[in-house]
Amino acid sequence: MNPRPAPEPCIAVIFGASGDLARRRLLPALHNLQTDGLIPDSTAIVGTSRTGYTSEDWKADMRAAVEEHSRIPPTDESWATVAKDVHYVAGDVTDEGFFPELGELLEKIDAENGTNGNRLWYLATIPELFHLVAERLGKSGLSKTGGRQRIVVEKPFGKDLRSARALNQALATNFDEDEIYRIDHYLGKETVQNLLVFRFANAIFEPIWNRRYVDNVQITVAEDSGIGERGSFYERVGALRDVAQNHLLQLLSLIAMEPPIAWEPDDIRTEKVQVLRAVRRWSTRECNEVTVRGQYEGYREEANVDPESDTETFVAMTLFIDNWRWADVPFYLRTGKQLPAKVTEIAIQFKHVPHLLFARTAVEELEPNVLVIRIQPDEGVSLTFGVKVPGPEIEVRTVDMEFDYETDFGSGSPEAYERLLLECMLGDAMLFTRADEIEEAWEIVDPIREAWGEGKPAGYEPGTWGPKAAEELLLRAGHRWRDPA
């Protein structure tokens, strides 16, 4: 192993610093990265938002947030190491005077901390401001310090292809593509990266990873809770844009991609884009046949939800990847709220054996092999296969081989945001979405939303796997959803 070098010290500037993301994810992650010694002690954090905190207010608030949310509980010492370089600037990004003021503070920190003009701009504001902040950073000259520039853009990245393109353009005008880090926090999870290692560090899976042996692939991202307090956000977004466009399509492209030439960000992202490009585009009529949208009963009574809302809280769809490897293999994707379990998994369902040897005694059809890659909870891999039931009859029963990540490696893996912030500081964009990936994903998703038009989502009872139509979608093709619960 050649350990990777530590990142150079930089200033992480968080726009939207009074929001939930800073409290729950970013400050805990920055605290843990310093505590684990993965980033320099001289790393500085500057929070900014319209809220009129002083630096001391914000620090106190952030310490409480780290206490509450961090994987590693802060000690007086660990927090002091972080807090000595924490600053807050109240201000309005729509105000032109704000950026020069911010710039002055940053230069002062550069001088004190030796951060050398290195910046990590973190856009954690409402999405409507991403565009503006990127432009102002460019116009004000703050993005041209001579140091390393990185801008991190939270999701949602646009609400359709047009808005995503506009945002990509605004970013591209003011930053180089290799300075832009589009977040999909699923990519920071260990098992997602393990997925690539699993596929390409083991010689036995790749030979059967294709249309000759795979019958269908099922990707599930399920939540067992409702939308909670997020009604006004969720009303504007829905399950298709909130999860399908990003997490589901990310998992699809990782599971289906060709082997990359090398373990380099652009080699991998290029292959991921190739998968999305090969996803068959459905006509309006087809969209309505191969997708199901649902809304859980009681959604319209949630806080900040339109009592006549048609926003979907569930979506299922069939996709095909029209290339040599996957032609005619259905990929079934589903996501939803108020489902029976909180679980993310990919199930590769293999074909039946070509010739049933045991027909004489075993009348029941043999269950085909299934390889399940669980992303959460209980990250791991399982493989079902048929064995002989002991005794003089040739009876075959399906059993499981299991590997559980926590059993072998213990718990306490770094959080996704720790990993993502570190990668960004290291300048490695492998775990971030490239402009063309985002745009291809919207190209897949936009026609579906348009096809739905004025139609209504089907209701489903909380605690079930969505509307009946989701089952029927697979039954029509002779398939059944695996029960991941």
Added chain:
Amino acid sequence: MNPRPAPEPCIAVIFGASGDLARRRLLPALHNLQTDGLIPDSTAIVGTSRTGYTSEDWKADMRAAVEEHSRIPPTDESWATVAKDVHYVAGDVTDEGFFPELGELLEKIDAENGTNGNRLWYLATIPELFHLVAERLGKSGLSKTGGRQRIVVEKPFGKDLRSARALNQALATNFDEDEIYRIDHYLGKETVQNLLVFRFANAIFEPIWNRRYVDNVQITVAEDSGIGERGSFYERVGALRDVAQNHLLQLLSLIAMEPPIAWEPDDIRTEKVQVLRAVRRWSTRECNEVTVRGQYEGYREEANVDPESDTETFVAMTLFIDNWRWADVPFYLRTGKQLPAKVTEIAIQFKHVPHLLFARTAVEELEPNVLVIRIQPDEGVSLTFGVKVPGPEIEVRTVDMEFDYETDFGSGSPEAYERLLLECMLGDAMLFTRADEIEEAWEIVDPIREAWGEGKPAGYEPGTWGPKAAEELLLRAGHRWRDPA
């Protein structure tokens, strides 16, 4: 499931009834088959040997044997059900007058039990008598009753090709091939049968079960004890004839065979023979290069062992199967006494990935996948594969997925001999060795023994994996034995 019909009632005639096999295996197995209701209550057992027991003596002795050795402890009731049809005839099979006398008893039982001339002749005598008993059964007319005839021949089946052929001929003169049941008790073990189910009930293994993906195959049958009281037997036989010629080559043919057309005895045995026929025959010089024979230190001091004995207690060999599936894939076989563990396993070692993606960060070579099928103890299947170690480095570690037979199905599988006796009574020869299989196996083994000639086995310390040369055998080909302990 169509359950198989119960066998017709028959008389099991055990030649060599005062010996160890009857006590330890046959009577316990017959008791358990009746207790489990798998064979009719009217099944009769006739023991015979030169020992001058009365029927009552032998019954008492056999009850004690069942108490001591049976998987299911006998109750007064269960034993009574068996014992009511147990008989003993003292006599000498070399005496021509013996067989007519035996015949009279059998006819009497036929009349009482409705066994209809159905016979199961079990040759559990010393091997030197197999030939004679088969001939006398024929000549005396006992093998022509009009009922179902079956003759079970214990191992060793000959001591070389010539003697095996002679025995096959003697059997064939007096019985049809489908009446002859050559025992290799390994074939009665659940996991050996599971091996075929595993291969042919799962679509994902067959595609990688060939020279393109398999690097080498290792078959180990290890004992952690010495020869105990069996010195005089072992001196005449040695590890090559005792285990390699039968168990090791059986496992080889099951793991390497082509998919049979159907789950029928001759379809399966035909494919097994095809494997043995394709095993490359080594020249005398090659035999000495690709085999290793060893003798554990202290063997010459065991009871009834020649103090200058050259009998091998360990053998290792490299075989190649010259067909399309396996060309150039080495099959490494080893067996021995006084090894570190009592274990039987087959390890399929797969090739390396064709292209090492992670070269940039993971300097250590990736370990290739290994699929291990354990036959005993702890029957099961395990698969090693590489996963990512949590953290920001791309470090790959090898982990295991395991399936354990007992965990899923509980303990208490029928003993091999229960299964084998039942199959024999059902007239299903799938788990028995066909004449041509036996002869092919001797054709593989004979040249090795001849090549060894006057040479000496290499010594090895008890509790080690045999002589150093066994390690070197694999090292020369760039391989290493897996440690099954």
